Amino acid sequence: MKRTSLIIAIICTASLAFAQKTNYKVNTQTSTIKWNAKKIVGGHVGTINLQDGTLQTDKGKISGGGFTIDMNSMACTDAPKLTGHLKNEDFFNVPTYPTAKFVISKVDNSKVNPIITGNLTIKNKTKSISFPAKVSTTADGLFAEATGVKVNRLDFDIQYRSASIFSDLGNRAIEDEFTLDIQIKATK
Template identity: 35%
Template sequence: MKSMKNLKTIALALLVVAGTITTTAQNKKINVEKSKITWVGKKVTGQHDGTISFNSGTLVFDGKKLKGGSFEVDMTSITVKDLEAGKGKEKLEGHLKADDFFGVDKFSTSILEFKTIASKGSDIYTVTADLTIKGKTLPVTFDLAIGAGSARTAFKVNRTKYGIQYGSGSFFDNLGDKAINDDFELTVSLAY
């Protein structure tokens, strides 16, 4: 009888200890082939859109709760989707990769690192992250929706804050219909 009581005591102690152990963070690497970033840049006379690829990325979870994330984007992969080859596509892609815009020869990657995360309920989180473009790091805030093996967000970035002033009416006068909006829009779909 005494050994049975000891076994129950030991079992109860193990349950208490197991209940106090916190879940360790789980790193979920994104599938860079299935994850994508689409961009839209607007100007007075219209807009252009395209894609940029990820080099890598990881979302960090504690159980089902989002706890962190970091991503590296391949800036050399900028493509224009709304123009056809031979109809200005190559010229615009070259200009976006040049020093006037993203300067990919010197700054081939951009980095996004989550800093604060607040749950809004229903698997939606408000994330403030450090975004590094052209070697300059500034905070951005966006809502991130988490699904089964996926995540999605959309937000705007003010390019002039990263030193990309080409065609900006905020810096240059008399641009007329050549003015380009300071903000560009990003829509991000992650698969992990």
């Protein structure tokens, strides 16, 4: 009798441990990515959509996941005519590289806002980036938000009018870093 009770207790404990791990599917219709790129004088802003994605939690905290970015959806919202130039070989070369990816490699949940580290791949070049994110979960969903995520375009061989490479551009130079504001909504 004691042995049966022990086996049942072990099974119940294991079931609870596994039940606390949850997979979420990113809602690509309600999730958003906004970008902001600055020039020496001025700058531009825009949006880009997610193609797909998943997030995993363990005991209510993000533990893994990733998403695919649809580079064809890139839009410059303050200067729509610039969108085509951003998609050509001077910048993201979207015909050759129609998607970018971000895959979480590590999460530091010791902070109020977890520090997410992952591999960002653009134009088949991968670079590790880290950023804090606000994360909240509900009974059937998850919301994660990160603002001001810095990306250095030189890490992905995007050199067009780089302020650090071309010193003779004056006010036509473009800063090497751009930022992303990411809002991910996901459901079980």
